[in-house]
Amino acid sequence: MPKEQSFAAFTEELEIQQMHQLGDRLATKSLLYHLADGEQTLGNGFGNGEQKLLMGEDPRLPPMPEAPTLMDFFKQRFAPAQQHLLQSANLAQQNGLPDKIVIACLLHDIAVAGFIRSDHGYWGAQLIEPYVDEEISWAIRVHQALRFFPDESVGYAYPEAYVKMFGGDYELEPYIIAEYERAREHKWYMTSRMICVNDLYSFDPDVVIEIEQFEDVIGRNFKQPVEGLGNDNTPSSHMWRTLRRPANAL
Numbered sequence: 550m551p552k553e554q555s556f557a558a559f560t561e562e563l564e565i566q567q568m569h570q571l572g573d574r575l576a577t578k579s580l581l582y583h584l585a586d587g588e589q590t591l592g593n594g595f596g597n598g599e600q601k602l603l604m605g606e607d608p609r610l611p612p613m614p615e616a617p618t619l620m621d622f623f624k625q626r627f628a629p630a631q632q633h634l635l636q637s638a639n640l641a642q643q644n645g646l647p648d649k650i651v652i653a654c655l656l657h658d659i660a661v662a663g664f665i666r667s668d669h670g671y672w673g674a675q676l677i678e679p680y681v682d683e684e685i686s687w688a689i690r691v692h693q694a695l696r697f698f699p700d701e702s703v704g705y706a707y708p709e710a711y712v713k714m715f716g717g718d719y720e721l722e723p724y725i726i727a728e729y730e731r732a733r734e735h736k737w738y739m740t741s742r743m744i745c746v747n748d749l750y751s752f753d754p755d756v757v758i759e760i761e762q763f764e765d766v767i768g769r770n771f772k773q774p775v776e777g778l779g780n781d782n783t784p785s786s787h788m789w790r791t792l793r794r795p796a797n798a799l
């Protein structure tokens with residue numbers, strides 16, 4: 550922003566610039582975005598009587614290919630939060646863990662990196678469920694709960710990062726405790742626990758891992774639909790379409 554330009558003038562200019570990028574269409578936001586700002590409104594969701602609402606591809610976002618793959622979503626939608634996923638999967642690989650743990654680590658916070666944070670384990674599992682082994686999506690679903698519980702048998706302690714993020718006196722919701730208690734008795738418990746062990750919050754900012762490192766692992770463990778994610782007909786296709794076009798009015 551040039552020094553002499555006021556902030557109001559700058560934002561107005563930015564809005565005009567975005568409007569032109571949108572081809573004079575009006576982009577709307579879902580209720581969820583407003584609720585997250587503590588507001589109960591649909592904003593301009595019913596239009597302003599002048600502009601047409603944005604439907605279809607969003608020219609403000611990186612373009613997606615006709616038949617997008619998981620790697621395309623990593624590149625065009627998940628940046629920059631994807632480094633957490635890539636670093637965790639890289640650690641799992643360095644630790645010599647099998648494919649299923651590496652792919653689980655690569656996708657474990659896919660909801661945080663690219664979709665919805667709240668209840669991220671559940672959203673993330675649902676997003677990938679049609680394309681991976683049940684063990685992988687199960688592990689991703691319950692890692693959200695397991696992260697709060699130590700397991701000395703594998704050297705996993707309550708995360709320091711959680712004390713900083715939520716405070717030392719944070720009390721868990723009953724559904725998280727119930728999920729942990731069910732998971733502890735489950736045959737795939739250790740798969741999910743391994744996500745926690747390789748779940749890195751502090752990593753070397755100088756090391757940048759590229760998604761291409763996991764091309765083979767993805768090829769072996771993620772059933773990429775030929776039509777492209779979102780163009781297929783699975784219980785989560787609509788979620789991929791929403792991620793591709795998040796400002797569609799309907």
Ligand SMILES: [Fe+2]
Binds near residue numbers: 658669
């Ligand atoms: Fe997580």
Ligand SMILES: [Fe+2]
Binds near residue numbers: 657
């Ligand atoms: Fe994580």
